[in-house]
Amino acid sequence: MPxxxxxxxxxxxxxxxxxxxxxxxDREQMKGLDEQxxxxxxxxxxIAAELGRLEEKLLYPSNTQVAVFIALAxxxxxxxxxxxxxxxxxxxxxxIYSFKELxxxxxxxxxxxxxxxxxxxxxxxxxxxxxxxxxGADFNQTGSFAFQKGVEPKLVGVTLASPDTxxxxxxxxxx
Amino acid sequence: MPxxxxxxLGFGLAASLAAGPSLGNDLKDLHFGEALFHAYQGxxxxxxxxxxxxxxxxHGLDEPQYDSLHYHIGAAEFDVGDFELNYRMHHRAGxxxxxxxxxxxxxxxxxxxxxxxxxxxxxxxxxxxALQALQRIQGDVPREIEDDVEFLRANVYMALGRxxxxxxxxxxxxxxxxxxxxxxxxxxxxxxxxxQTQRAIDQLDRAGQVDARDGGSVAIRDKANxxxxxxxxxxxxxxxxxxxxDRVRLDGxxxxxxxxxAGWAEVSAxxxxxxxxxxxxxxxxxxxxxxxxxxxxxxxxxxxxxxxxGRAALMYGHALETYTNELDRVDASIDSIRKGSFLEALVRExxxxxxxxxxxxxxxxxxxxxxxxxxxxxxxxFHTALQNxxxxxxxxxxxxxxxxxxxxxxxxxxxxxxxxxxxxxxVDAQFRxxxxxxxxRVAQREHLDxxxxxxxxxxxxxxxxxxxxxVVLERLGQIEARLADADDPQQQELRERIAxxxxxxxxxxxxxxxxxxxxxxxxxxxxDTVIAAMTQSYESLVRTRQAATHxxxxxxxxxxxxxxxxxxxxAKVDRLxxxxxxxxxxxxxxxxxxxxxxxxxxxxxxxxxxxxxxxRATRQQTSEVQN
Numbered sequence: 001m002p003x004x005x006x007x008x009x010x011x012x013x014x015x016x017x018x019x020x021x022x023x024x025x026d027r028e029q030m031k032g033l034d035e036q037x038x039x040x041x042x043x044x045x046x047i048a049a050e051l052g053r054l055e056e057k058l059l060y061p062s063n064t065q066v067a068v069f070i071a072l073a074x075x076x077x078x079x080x081x082x083x084x085x086x087x088x089x090x091x092x093x094x095x096i097y098s099f100k101e102l103x104x105x106x107x108x109x110x111x112x113x114x115x116x117x118x119x120x121x122x123x124x125x126x127x128x129x130x131x132x133x134x135x136g137a138d139f140n141q142t143g144s145f146a147f148q149k150g151v152e153p154k155l156v157g158v159t160l161a162s163p164d165t166x167x168x169x170x171x172x173x174x175x
Numbered sequence: 176m177p178x179x180x181x182x183x184l185g186f187g188l189a190a191s192l193a194a195g196p197s198l199g200n201d202l203k204d205l206h207f208g209e210a211l212f213h214a215y216q217g218x219x220x221x222x223x224x225x226x227x228x229x230x231x232x233x234h235g236l237d238e239p240q241y242d243s244l245h246y247h248i249g250a251a252e253f254d255v256g257d258f259e260l261n262y263r264m265h266h267r268a269g270x271x272x273x274x275x276x277x278x279x280x281x282x283x284x285x286x287x288x289x290x291x292x293x294x295x296x297x298x299x300x301x302x303x304x305a306l307q308a309l310q311r312i313q314g315d316v317p318r319e320i321e322d323d324v325e326f327l328r329a330n331v332y333m334a335l336g337r338x339x340x341x342x343x344x345x346x347x348x349x350x351x352x353x354x355x356x357x358x359x360x361x362x363x364x365x366x367x368x369x370x371q372t373q374r375a376i377d378q379l380d381r382a383g384q385v386d387a388r389d390g391g392s393v394a395i396r397d398k399a400n401x402x403x404x405x406x407x408x409x410x411x412x413x414x415x416x417x418x419x420x421d422r423v424r425l426d427g428x429x430x431x432x433x434x435x436x437a438g439w440a441e442v443s444a445x446x447x448x449x450x451x452x453x454x455x456x457x458x459x460x461x462x463x464x465x466x467x468x469x470x471x472x473x474x475x476x477x478x479x480x481x482x483x484x485g486r487a488a489l490m491y492g493h494a495l496e497t498y499t500n501e502l503d504r505v506d507a508s509i510d511s512i513r514k515g516s517f518l519e520a521l522v523r524e525x526x527x528x529x530x531x532x533x534x535x536x537x538x539x540x541x542x543x544x545x546x547x548x549x550x551x552x553x554x555x556x557f558h559t560a561l562q563n564x565x566x567x568x569x570x571x572x573x574x575x576x577x578x579x580x581x582x583x584x585x586x587x588x589x590x591x592x593x594x595x596x597x598x599x600x601x602v603d604a605q606f607r608x609x610x611x612x613x614x615x616r617v618a619q620r621e622h623l624d625x626x627x628x629x630x631x632x633x634x635x636x637x638x639x640x641x642x643x644x645x646v647v648l649e650r651l652g653q654i655e656a657r658l659a660d661a662d663d664p665q666q667q668e669l670r671e672r673i674a675x676x677x678x679x680x681x682x683x684x685x686x687x688x689x690x691x692x693x694x695x696x697x698x699x700x701x702x703d704t705v706i707a708a709m710t711q712s713y714e715s716l717v718r719t720r721q722a723a724t725h726x727x728x729x730x731x732x733x734x735x736x737x738x739x740x741x742x743x744x745x746a747k748v749d750r751l752x753x754x755x756x757x758x759x760x761x762x763x764x765x766x767x768x769x770x771x772x773x774x775x776x777x778x779x780x781x782x783x784x785x786x787x788x789x790x791r792a793t794r795q796q797t798s799e800v801q802n
Contacts, residue, residue, distance in 0.1 A: 026762050030560045033755050037563040038264050040747050041220075044570050047740050048224045049231070051577060054733050058584060061722055069205045104215035110208025120715075151718065157205050 064117035065153040068093065068125070071110045073161035078139055079132040080105065080160065085114050086126040092116055110157070120149050125156060127170050133162050143170035203246040204229070214254070219262035220569065226255050249284060256291060260298075263562060269295050282314040290316075290324050297327060302334035322351040329361060338369035356385050356392035360399045367406075379403040383422055397422075397429045404436055413444035431457060431466035438473055447480040458490075462497055463547050465773070471497055472777055472784070479788060484795055488788035495781040498774050505771045508547055512763055518756045521561065522568045551766045560759055567752045574745040581738050584730070591727035599723065606720065613713055620702055627695055636684035639691040644680060651677055 056065070068085055072078070080102055085093040093114035097105070105111060128142040139162065147156055161167035202208045206229045214222035230251060233244045244251060252275050259268035272295065275288040293308035309328050316324060325344055332341035345362035348354055359382035367375035382399035385392065400422040407416035417440045423433035434453040441450035454477060457470035475490035511517065551557050626638060640648065651673055658666050658673075684691075 026758065026765075027556050029758060030556055033751065033758060034263070034559060034563060035266075036751055037567060037755070038266050040570065040744065040751060041262065041264055041566065042267060043740075043744050043747070044574065045220070045223055045227060047577070047737065047744060048220075048573075049228055050733070050740075051737055052224065052228060054584075054730070054737065055580075058587065058726070058730065061725065063718055063722055067205075069209065071202065071208060100216045101212075104212045107211070107215045108202065108208065109212025109215045110202065110205050111212050112205075112209050155205055 060115055060117060060153075062153045063151045064119065064149075066114075066116055066118045066123075066149060066156065067112055067153070068114040068156045068158060069110050070095075070105070070113045071108075071157060071159050072105045073159055073165050073167050074108075076160070076162050076165055077106065077134045078160070078162040079134075080129065081132070082130045083113060083158075083160075084128040086128075087116070087118060088123050089126075113158075118149050118154070120151060122146055122148055125172070127158050127172070129160055129170060133164075139163075139169075141169040143168075143172075145172045147172070201246075204243040207244055207247050207251055210251075210254070210258075214258055214261075217261075219258045220573075222258045223255065223262060226251060226258065230255060249280070252278075253287070253291070260295060263559065263566070265295050265299050276311070283317050286312045286314065286316045286324075287320060290320055290327065293327055293331070297331055297334070300334075302331045305331045306335065322348060322353055326351075326354055326358060326361075329365070333361070333365055333368065336368075338365050341365040342369055342371075356382065356387050356395040356399070359385055360395050360402075363399060363402070372406075376403065376406055379406070380419070383419060393424070394427060394429075397424055397427045397433070401429045401433050401436070404433065404440070408436060408440050408443065411443070413440045416440040417444075425456075431460060431464050435466040435469055435473070438470070438477070442473075442477065442480075447477045450477045462501060465770070468498070468501070468774065468777060472780060475784065475788065479784075479791070482795070484788050484792035488785055488792050491781050491785035491788050495778065495785055498778040498781055502771060502774050502778065505547055505767050505774065509764055509767050509771075512760050512767070515760075517760060517763060518564070521564065521759075547767055547770050548763055551763060557759075557762060560755060560762075564752065564755045564759060567748050567755060571745065571748045571752065574741050574748060577741050578738070578745070581734055581741075584734060588727045588730050591723075595723050595727065599720075602720065606716065609716075610713075613709060616709075617706060620699070620706060623695075623699060623702075627692075627699060630692065634688060634692075636681075636688045636691075639688065639695060640680075640684055644684070648677070648680060651680075 060067075066087070070083055072080065080097050082094065082096045084091065084095075095111075095113050101111065124144060124146055126142060126144045129139065131139045133139050147154065157173045159167075159171045159173065161169060161171070163169060206225060210222045210225035210229065213219070213225065229244055233239050233242050233248065233251075236242055239245055239248075252271065256268045256271035256275070259265075259271060269292060272288050272292045276285060276292065280288070289308050289311040293305040296302070296305035296308055305327070309324070309331065312324060325348055329341045329344035329348070332338070332344065342362065342365045345358055345365055348358040349362070351358055359378065363375050363379035363382050366372075366378055379399050379402055383396060383403055385396055387393040387396045400419045404416045404420035404423075407413075407419060417437055420433045420437040420440065423429050425434075434457040438450040438452075438454040438457070441447070441453075451474060454470045454474040457467055458474050460467045462468065462471075471490075471494035475487040475494065478484075478487035478490065552561065626635075629635075630638060637648075654673055655670070658670050
């Protein structure tokens with residue numbers, strides 16, 4: 001992560017210019033507290049994991065669970081502004097992207113844009129995308145796809161691509 | 176000499192952090208991608224929550240090779256350690272990486288894990304353990320971390336006081352592009368610590384002229400020039416010191432220090448007029464900086480040496496006024512911190528949205544306490560403590576939100592129970608009836624199948640008679656029974672007629688046997704299709720029935736347990752926040768008191784100097800008038 005590297009490096013360079021012992025005798029106490037903070041972080045992460053399982057079981061049981069994920073095609077530099085998702089004609093998600101989120105998508109991250117419930121059987125999903133292409137032109141696309149919901153959780157992965165990549169603007173895949 | 180090995184060594188860590196989570200072009204696991212999405216935004220708690228869950232599920236599988244995470248398992252194992260490290264959870268990061276080290280992995284992966292473990296030990300000020308981890312690296316080392324491994328090794332040697340070994344390692348890294356500036360600078364420092372002063376000066380001279388391309392390299396080049404300038408100044412080589420200090424950029428983080436020292440280098444060489452150039456420039460900068468405050472006294476000092484006492488008196492007067500104002504400001508800051516405003520300012524949401532939030536703290540309205548803390552905020556220990564405080568605040572907010580969500584969960588569960596409970600007895604009764612019918616039909620089908628299978632080896636045409644034929648055969652049997660004892664001719668004729676009818680039927684059954692047998696099989700297969708559809712509906716019904724129950728039964732225990740855990744964690748977080756906050760306030764107040772003390776000294780000096788300068792100016796004026 002070059003950005004982290006640079007930021008940290010600069011912070012450390014800055015630190016080097018400090019008078020030695022600016023924190024001094026409090027350092028040990030800070031370290032002790034740091035250990036305890038690490039412990040409580042671990043506890044809360046464990047609670048989060050248990051709570052996540054409970055939440056999923058309660059709100060999105062596997063036989064009705066459907067989740068929609070958004071990804072950008074590899075190395076795509078389009079500026080994604082917003083995504084709208086409809087399932088069986090009903091709007092279920094409308095998301096506007098911040099710079100940080102767009103950056104995370106460009107680096108290969110995948111966003112869970114929607115989690116909900118549908119019955120088993122065949123359904124229609126419609127994805128609408130608004131953004132700008134690297135050249136500055138508007139990019140507005142809508143794609144409609146059928147998907148089959150079985151008894152297991154359904155994960156729908158949506159990959160978005162600029163026209164110059166040679167890939168479909170909106171493609172969905174099963175995971 | 177304003178440096179300590181542990182601080183310099185931080186660069187090594189920074190350089191090695193350049194290795195981020197690896198991501199292939201073909202992502203196979205959406206949940207892994209989701210964890211990366213959070214990590215790339217710096218949301219490490221969320222990233223860890225996702226990835227921990229995924230890894231937990233993966234390791235719980237009987238055949239994990241069929242799970243989609245299997246394609247990324249190596250990256251995921253490393254990334255979880257990286258995320259923990261970035262979330263300042265060194266203990267867990269160490270455990271995660273040790274798990275990789277102890278796993279059945281190839282040399283390249285094991286070596287990378289050893290490197291990462293060494294990096295964690297190093298960051299935790301455990302250079303001995305870091306060196307041990309580095310010594311586990313044998314054989315293939317991934318090319319992209321080769322230089323970072325050696326750079327870390329050099330830094331570990333320096334932390335252990337083995338400067339000669341560090342020099343040897345760093346000498347081999349002088350052409351590393353990824354370490355431009357850092358390898359050169361650290362070699363200079365290692366030589367200096369090793370007592371090779373002249374070689375250190377030559378090396379720092381090289382480090383001060385590297386072709387730096389990014390912000391980090393440019394900053395370290397400035398640092399090299401500043402250190403070199405200081406060294407040369409201390410060696411009374413003022414001209415070269417001046418040259419070196421001139422190379423420090425005027426807008427970099429070291430420019431104030433460089434300007435101050437450049438002025439002193441000129442003064443030491445007797446060039447008071449030339450010293451005024453950097454000092455006047457410095458005196459016009461942000462007044463909370465220590466170098467600027469010193470320049471406020473240094474510049475009039477140079478004027479007084481040039482016998483410009485009037486100008487010096489005015490500047491001392493301005494310095495005195497500035498110090499008095501700044502002392503008031505520092506006092507206000509100390510009061511503000513004591514009232515808790517500092518911690519309140521830190522947790523303001525709008526500040527934390529910005530990646531440069533530390534810098535923005537300075538511009539916070541109504542937060543005078545932050546003006547003097549910029550240097551402190553940037554120090555590693557204080558910064559870690561501050562980040563911990565913010566992390567605790569983040570945990571607190573999450574825990575409070577979870578507490579309220581339990582109430583919502585219980586509402587949902589209650590509503591579902593109210594909805595389903597009255598319906599289920601009827602549904603269950605219908606279900607039981609349907610269940611018995613289905614079982615009966617399935618048993619009948621099994622019986623038919625068995626019969627047909629038996630007829631493959633022992634043909635039984637009578638088993639394939641139609642219902643009408645079976646009725647006729649039965650009727651014939653009854654008539655035969657009635658005629659059994661009669662022997663008059665009329666009845667004898669009836670018996671013959673019955674035999675003919677039976678013979679006709681038998682003929683038909685025997686001659687049509689194969690066709691009927693094939694047809695029976697076809698009917699059985701058709702029955703199978705119907706039974707399969709029925710079984711599917713049955714299973715769907717079972718699942719729906721179970722889902723109805725599972726939607727409100729069995730949550731009491733986990734919710735009660737989670738409520739307790741959340742309450743305990745929240746109490747712990749509150750306690751720790753209070754202690755961490757108190758620690759931050761104490762350190763901040765100490766820093767401000769130190770600055771106050773220095774300002775007080777400057778104020779006293781300025782007060783004396785202003786009076787002295789006015790005296791001298793007056794005497795000079797009188798003397799000029801008399802002449």
